[in-house]
Amino acid sequence: MINNFKILQVCVFAISLLNIGISHGQSVQAPPADHISASIPSTMPAIFPAPVSMEIGKGNFKMGTSVTLIYSGTVDQGTRSLVSKVLADAGVKSIKQAKKLPKAIDGNYILIGTHVAPNVLDGLKKITSTLDTNASGYTLASKLIDKGSVVTLTAKDANGLYYAVQTFRQLANRPIFPEIVVNDHPALPIRGTIEGFYGKPWSMEERERHLNFLSTIKANTFIYSPKDDPYARDRWREPYPQETLKSLEKLAGIAATNHINFVYAISPGPTVCFADSNDLRTLLSKFAALRAVGIHSFYVALDDIEYTKWNCELDSLTFGPSGAEAAAMAQAHLLNAVQANMKAVDPTASPLIMVPTEYYDAKESPYKAALRKHLDSTIVVQWTGTDVVPPAISISDARAATKAFGRKTFLWDNYPVNDFYQSRGRLLLAPYTRREAGLSGELSGIVSNPMNQEMASRIAVTGLVAFAWNDKGYDAEPTWRFAARELAGWDKQATEALLTFFDTQRLAPIFGSHPWQAQAPKLKSILDNVQDVIANGDTENRKQVLAELSKTAASFVGAPAVIRNGKVDKAFLAEAKPWLDAMYLWGKALESTVAGLQAANEADVKAGQYFEQAAKFSKEAAAIQSIPGATRFDGPVMIADGVLDQFINKAPKLIVF
Known part of the structure; x- marks a missing residue:
């Protein structure tokens, strides 16, 4: 508990310090060693995650x-x-x-x-x-x-x-x-990421960098669960090659140094025989090999599998005809045996984690009822919210999940993951929001499922971990800006350029047609105001607003170069390359559009040439493709789509002379 705070008034002396040294973090020039008079006002620092x-x-x-x-x-x-x-x-x-x-x-x-x-x-x-x-x-x-x-x-x-x-x-x-x-102190005991996406997995080097990043934001969990690791899914029965084991050992060591729990996840569901003692021994043998290299936390993923048929006749004989209820009983049978073994061989290890086949929504079902009844109460259950990619998560949603699974659930938040069709051509860089303050009282933890792009994922992950640390004190926009500053190396110009870029990537899609965050809200507000003044102002009003829009367009065009020439990590520049290329061209299209509107406002016949030029730039920008193979679905990159492109298309008809 926290006791009441008492501030002691003190006298302040000026001193000179000796010459003495050692380093992490924000790149700000350190000042000389003189004390400062108390006459200089003190300002409340911004710390992230926000302290209690x-x-x-x-x-x-x-x-x-x-x-x-x-x-x-x-x-x-x-x-x-x-x-x-x-x-x-x-x-x-x-x-x-x-x-x-x-x-x-x-x-x-x-x-x-x-x-x-x-x-x-x-x-x-x-x-x-x-x-x-x-x-x-x-x-x-x-x-x-x-x-x-x-x-x-x-x-x-x-x-x-x-x-x-x-x-x-x-x-x-x-x-x-x-x-x-x-x-x-943290509101939730588990905070971090799960590398649980489909498509190109992170490299070992990217995982190392991610673990070091997680430590800076007070995360404490990294779950290794790449869907395309063959030894964790399709070939789960096979032991890891020694080289891979050494890499995993190195990751576990880095995690331990950074006070992060490295959790290994295996996905045997597509082929496992739940009642087969040989499969149980194989699973335990796999965990034992990993335990020998310093990994002590384990996870069994049973998501994205069928439960309408068995993988072996023995399961049919043991649990009866296939179906949702029988599948839950079979899964509990295997997982309980794994948990019992873990407690016996490593009593201080954290409990086994599992993700169920029905991992989304909190509706009562035969599967959830059977899992609730038969699964060891100490096993941690993951849940993705009200949908696979939920538009929001409330306290009442979490309470419903607790009732359905018979324990507080561990939230697998599918943001900013971009491995589904609706996210093709996108980096998901919106603030982490629409999770209700107070969720910490109803969950056992939260992890983010990030993008295939590790560096770009840090924007949302910073927000998620800050929310998990102090959900009641969490403020999305300042945390989003903090993440931009960190990525920019605390360079002011690069930070503003990144925020301009992030605004073009704020759309947060779901599996349906209605995103849970709108695209480019800052740019849309500017463009909406321009259209309002054009519709309702006079010539001079239009001239003024178009002059301001010209400055916006210049900043938009210049942002990619500022980002590339500053202190932004080269890994991010590589991940974002096609988006930055497209942003520059869309910016040129906006510049030409503004020039066309300015000419039209002066009844200048050159307006048409400018609009033609804008259309040319737009076509070039729209043709730029995402990096082949970087994500599960390739496609043309999106830059403020539905906002900037619509304004450029509409502009030639706004002022006619």
């Missing part, structure tokens, strides 16, 4: 080039490495070590340890009386004391301490570090 509680004091200080670290023995190597990286990125050149705070504080001191570390708690008492004692929670507190400053990071457990350092990372890369007390 955050209060600032009046003072500020600069991290400077020298700090003294006070570690307790409870700090693991992954957290220590992260601290070193954070400090290096913040510009610290020299780091000293001490066992406890001196009586007189004469420099920047950072204390790090769990609640069993008395030296850290003694330092915390100099700043605040509050302490977050939740699982994976932490308290970060800082204050100017004497001629220096003290920053304390403490938590109940190792995971919480790691998250404290991730918050410290964001604060340390600000120009000034505020006096602050942060008490924080």
Whole structure:
């Protein structure tokens, strides 16, 4: 629980710090080591995910080039490495070590340890009386004391301490570090991604980068479940080649360092014989081989399979005629045996996870009733919401799922996955939204099913994890902007260019014909206003609004180059290449359209030439195709479709002379 916060008023002294060093995160130039007067106003920092509680004091200080670290023995190597990286990125050149705070504080001191570390708690008492004692929670507190400053990071457990350092990372890369007390903990115990899409799987290198990314946003789960890994689905009975096992071992090690649970998922459903003891032994043998390389969490996927027929005669003899109810009984039989084995050989491992054949909606059915009755109550069940790709998820939806499956479900959110036909030609870059605050009370966790494009998926994943961390404090648009800043390397111009690009990719399709997020809302608002002024204004009004639209078109045309020439990761540039190419051409089409409207507004006969030029650019843009094989369905890339193309087509008829 979090105690009441008390701010202590302090005097602020100006000091000079020694020359001292170590790095992660936002690329902001570190300031010199002078303390700053309390007369400079303090501003509330923006931390993502949003903390549960955050209060600032009046003072500020600069991290400077020298700090003294006070570690307790409870700090693991992954957290220590992260601290070193954070400090290096913040510009610290020299780091000293001490066992406890001196009586007189004469420099920047950072204390790090769990609640069993008395030296850290003694330092915390100099700043605040509050302490977050939740699982994976932490308290970060800082204050100017004497001629220096003290920053304390403490938590109940190792995971919480790691998250404290991730918050410290964001604060340390600000120009000034505020006096602050942060008490924080996750709303949901499971947060992250499931690589569960069809089509081209991520490479091992992409998975490594994704694990490192997940750590920065306080995610704690990565589920390895690529549909096109033959050894996890079609050839699940075969052991992995040693080379692949070594790669999986490396991933598991990176995940552990980043305090992320690496979960291995297998999909035996298309061929498994549920009653066959040989198949059970094969499954357990597969898990044992993976356990030997450091993977301790497992998952059995039974989605996208038939339950109207058995794969073997033994199942018919054991469970009766095929059908939904018999399938659930058979699945429970196998999964219960796997869970029992896991508890016996690895008692500290997290429970088995499964995704059922009826993984969407929460309607009562013979399958769900049988699964609810026969499945071990400790096994975690995944659910995708009210549909495979739901337009929204409410608290009442989750409660219905709890009733249907007999336990709180683990949400598999199919966003921003783009492996279905309606998503062809799209990157899905909208803010993560339309999930109701309070869902954390009705779910056991949330993971995102991302796109085949790992870097591009980070925009939505950042939002999903922020929601899972603090759903009641989650704000979609600021989190979306934060994700853009992170991708842009905190370059302001590149961030704005990315947001312009993201606006062209905001449409969020479902399996039906009505998307759950509309396309290009910012651009549509601008173009709608232009049409309104053309329809209702005079010549001068039209001239003014078209001049503004000309600036918008210039920014649109220039955005791809700004994105490519800035600090944006090259992997994203490669993933987004055809979309950026098409955006440039659509921008040229918009520029020509504006020129045509401006000419028409002046009764200039050149208007027709401009409109013809716009049509030419539009045709070239519309012909650009997505990268062959990058996604399950190829097709022409979409840029603000239904908004920009319609305006360009309509423009020649808006002003006639």
